[in-house]
Amino acid sequence: MKVILTGDRPTGPLHLGHYVGSLQNRVLYQRQYRQFVMLADAQALTDNMEDTAKVSRNVLEVALDYLAVGIDPEVSTIFIQSQVPELAELAFYYLNLVTVARLERNPTVKEEIRLRGFERDIPAGFLAYPASQAADITAFRASLVPVGEDQLPMIEQSNEIVRRLNRIAGREILLEAKALVPKIGRLPGIDGKAKMSKSLGNALSLSATAKEIRDAVKKVYTDPLHLKVEDPGHLEGNVAFAYLDAFDPDRDGLEELKACYVRGGVADSLAKARLEECLQELLGPIRARREELSRDKGEVISMLQKGTELAREEAAKTVCDVKSALGLAYF
Numbered sequence: 001m002k003v004i005l006t007g008d009r010p011t012g013p014l015h016l017g018h019y020v021g022s023l024q025n026r027v028l029y030q031r032q033y034r035q036f037v038m039l040a041d042a043q044a045l046t047d048n049m050e051d052t053a054k055v056s057r058n059v060l061e062v063a064l065d066y067l068a069v070g071i072d073p074e075v076s077t078i079f080i081q082s083q084v085p086e087l088a089e090l091a092f093y094y095l096n097l098v099t100v101a102r103l104e105r106n107p108t109v110k111e112e113i114r115l116r117g118f119e120r121d122i123p124a125g126f127l128a129y130p131a132s133q134a135a136d137i138t139a140f141r142a143s144l145v146p147v148g149e150d151q152l153p154m155i156e157q158s159n160e161i162v163r164r165l166n167r168i169a170g171r172e173i174l175l176e177a178k179a180l181v182p183k184i185g186r187l188p189g190i191d192g193k194a195k196m197s198k199s200l201g202n203a204l205s206l207s208a209t210a211k212e213i214r215d216a217v218k219k220v221y222t223d224p225l226h227l228k229v230e231d232p233g234h235l236e237g238n239v240a241f242a243y244l245d246a247f248d249p250d251r252d253g254l255e256e257l258k259a260c261y262v263r264g265g266v267a268d269s270l271a272k273a274r275l276e277e278c279l280q281e282l283l284g285p286i287r288a289r290r291e292e293l294s295r296d297k298g299e300v301i302s303m304l305q306k307g308t309e310l311a312r313e314e315a316a317k318t319v320c321d322v323k324s325a326l327g328l329a330y331f
């Protein structure tokens, strides 16, 4: 069976952007593929050494988000990155298969350096995290990686490492992987910025209360030129409609609403009322399930422990292959 490897840095609760970006695909594909879902706590530390508790605290929160949206631990293996030392071991070797210049050119890393304002003071581990991400993907022989589109350069760089190692080994030790990105593209933030992100303060978390959902919908950016109800409205850049595209199950109703809005005669408040209805319906059951699961944290921890043991076994096989390909098999 083909393998999926995917994951998130646990630095805060997951939000609607994660849901559209990758969680939906993970739920959808988990029965067709052998899926590993990783809580990337070690990667999260690359820029959180001043607040390590934030990372460890959020491991359980993100695990609850995974379970609440329907990632099923009976078929998916959920595990914690830092507890699989084989991943660090692989990353150590892969670091010799990338150059500093290539890491500096990685568009995802570049953008994240800009967002964090590192300038010249980039933690070395942060700059090098594409090598660790390549370790994550290859350790499980994954061929598919469901992620948001901002992660595409990561998969590309991982595949470069795979090709270099296979060339050195003279045979196919590692597998190249493909990204699985959502058709709908990236979900904008509620303020209209291109990306929903907790640090930008424009996210709606999957565990939001009914009131938080209501308040967020009120703030959703629409069309600044649509002043009177009868004015024609614009859909481009209109976050209310971007979200309806993502979350309204009544596709015909939505097309009709859009046509009326563009023609003029539909108030923003009407579109927002429909949006609120859709979001309450989507998030209500997720929130309820999350609350129920969080009553027995011990059970979640033991699920993670089992998943992590399984992940270690898988990763150990790849470490063994890579080390012998590099001539590091002495006994």
Ligand code: TRP
Binding pocket: 005, 006, 007, 008, 009, 040, 043, 132, 133, 136, 137, 145, 147, 151
């Ligand atoms: N970089 C991913 C993020 O931004 C997390 C991650 C770490 C990951 N390793 C991975 C995703 C491997 C997919 C595959 O959250």
